[in-house]
Amino acid sequence: MTIPEHSQLGKTSAYADQYDASLLFPIPRLAKRLELGIAGMPPFLGADLWTAFELSWLNPRGKPQVALAHFTVPCETPNIIESKSFKLYLNSFNNTRFADAAEVQARLRADISEAAWRGAAQPSIVGVKLLLPELFDREPVHEMDGLSLDRLDMECTRYTPAPDLLRAAFDEQPVSEVLTSNLLKSNCLVTGQPDWGSVQIRYSGPQIEQAGLLQYLVSFRNHHEFHEQCAERIFMDLWTQCKPAKLSVYARYTRRGGLDINPFRTSHPQGLPANVRMARQ
Structure with missing residues (x-):
């Protein structure tokens, strides 16, 4: 059963040095929504917007590559991704060789989509956007309006x-x-x-x-x-x-x-x- 107490949170963890999609730990949204009185379709839409600031992998010649990543996880997914498992998963890319950034993006999309939509009758995908170093200075910093x-x-x-x-x-x-x-x-x-x-x-x-x-x-x-x-x-x-x-x-x-x-x-x-x-x- 995927409950928070079974995740790697609060535990000493060995960092995988090779890509491992099994590190992702999905937690069902349902139990907490039932606490809020949401038994059926929620009265809201939306998504969880994640940013990964520590994403790296190796190119085919073994040279490290870095990027920022934005993830969009729809709130309709049956699961959230426990954050420490997400970190461990991303770190498993560190010493793994990929052909290019497009391959990394495709792998991220497939793995995170599978975990977030696991158990859904009609699974879909999550959004994944990679920003390479030449685009870093286009990332703004802005406080919330209001x-x-x-x-x-x-x-x-x-x-x-x-x-x-x-x-x-x-x-x-x-x-x-x-x-x-x-x-x-x-x-x-x-x-x-x-x-x-x-x-x-x-x-x-x-x-x-x-x-x-x-x-x-x-x-x-x-x-x-x-x-x-x-x-x-x-x-x-x-x-x-x-x-x-x-x-x-x-x-x-x-x-x-x-x-x-x-x-x-x-x-x-x-x-x-x-x-x-x-x-x-």
Whole structure:
């Protein structure tokens, strides 16, 4: 059974020095979604946007090659990929010879797609984009657009998720807003290590009370859950408590082990946000 406790998280791991797709460890999304009351089709669309900063392999003559990689894992996949297993998998490329970057990209797409879609009735693929060194200086750094909730001077006393802090003005005219915070922090579900993040909330509907929203986001501080699950919890709590007509939640977490994970969930069809890193990432 692929449960977090059976993964390599928190364990001493030997680094494979040759390509090994079996290192990828998928974890079903279903159990955590059931906790949120999602038994069937989720009320959101979206994807998990990953960035790999430590990708290397050997060319046919044994010369090391390097690249950045962007991965797009649809939220419809039955599984997430446990991040340490992803790191171990990518490191298994380090001493393996490939014909060219296109072969590496094809191998990444095939392996990650198989793990993420494993068990699906109609499996599909994940998106994989490689950026070679000549394109590195085109990678921008940009903070999230929106009104910062962090400007509010307020007392925070709750550090486990408290959806009752969320309030909205149901008896007033609806609004459209984009709100951000850099104060998102949660902890790894298995190891307890801190996960630092930022979040952007874009919505239309009853105006969400900003002080309560910031207190709610801060309340994740001692919570143990994977990045993707935290983003879905935030979406579902806002969707249930504040009843927006439209809602998008975009969380960007700082990298660990050369990987960052950036979940995006939206109530309505739209293009995915650009996978542009923030200064902290």
